[in-house]
Amino acid sequence: MYALAVIALAAQQAPEPEIDWDKEFGVEQAERDPVTGEIPVEPYEQSNANAGATPFAGNGMARAFNGQDGIRRITARLIELNLDDPRIADIFVAHDMVRLQRTLFEQFCFILNAGCDYTGRDMAASHRGMGSRMADMNALVENLQQAMREEGVPFAAQNRFLGKLAPMSGDVIER
Numbered sequence: 502m503y504a505l506a507v508i509a510l511a512a513q514q515a516p517e518p519e520i521d522w523d524k525e526f527g528v529e530q531a532e533r534d535p536v537t538g539e540i541p542v543e544p545y546e547q548s549n550a551n552a553g554a555t556p557f558a559g560n561g562m563a564r565a566f567n568g569q570d571g572i573r574r575i576t577a578r579l580i581e582l583n584l585d586d587p588r589i590a591d592i593f594v595a596h597d598m599v600r601l602q603r604t605l606f607e608q609f610c611f612i613l614n615a616g617c618d619y620t621g622r623d624m625a626a627s628h629r630g631m632g633s634r635m636a637d638m639n640a641l642v643e644n645l646q647q648a649m650r651e652e653g654v655p656f657a658a659q660n661r662f663l664g665k666l667a668p669m670s671g672d673v674i675e676r
């Protein structure tokens with residue numbers, strides 16, 4: 502009884518513990534660029550070669566995806582579906598979705614030959630340390646298929662695009 506009272510008293514008097522915000526909440530505390538809203542990343546060399554695939558020839562694929570507007574809707578929807586997906590949401594929540602929306606759009610737009618350059622990091626650097634598995638990749642592909650279906654992308658064009666992404670899994674999957 503006495504011991505309990507002492508503990509209760511000590512708890513009342515204990516000073517607020519110091520919180521190291523940077524250590525505990527590194528991502529949330531990081532300064533976002535006031536213009537772009539993105540969290541800055543370590544410097545890297547920008548190149549379309551970082552996109553991980555060469556673009557399709559001609560404008561057929563860009564048209565099948567409804568041009569840049571369609572690609573923007575698909576990438577935004579893909580991110581939304583991933584964040585809502587209990588299988589993989591945890592991998593995404595800790596990262597900067599503002600930057601991902603921009604870089605993923607650029608990458609898809611570049612590969613679909615819809616008139617963009619890709620300015621993001623290469624696939625190995627982008628996914629290092631995430632511990633992604635094949636099952637995570639499959640979940641992401643399912644979500645992408647849903648996003649493309651909702652946009653009305655013809656099935657054959659969906660599969661041609663997925664064929665460009667498939668070889669990247671070697672750089673994305675870590676275990």
Ligand code: HEM
Nearest residue numbers: 589592593596597604605608621622627637638641666669
């Ligand atoms: C072929 C499949 C994939 C492609 C084409 C792809 C594409 C990309 C691109 C373009 C970026 C941004 C690079 C940058 O910030 O410079 C990125 C980052 C990211 N990807 Fe993927 N990705 C793929 C698979 C996956 C998978 C399977 C997961 C997890 C389930 C995942 C989770 C993430 C996360 C969380 C980021 C943010 C990284 C950061 O902010 O540091 N990706 N991805």
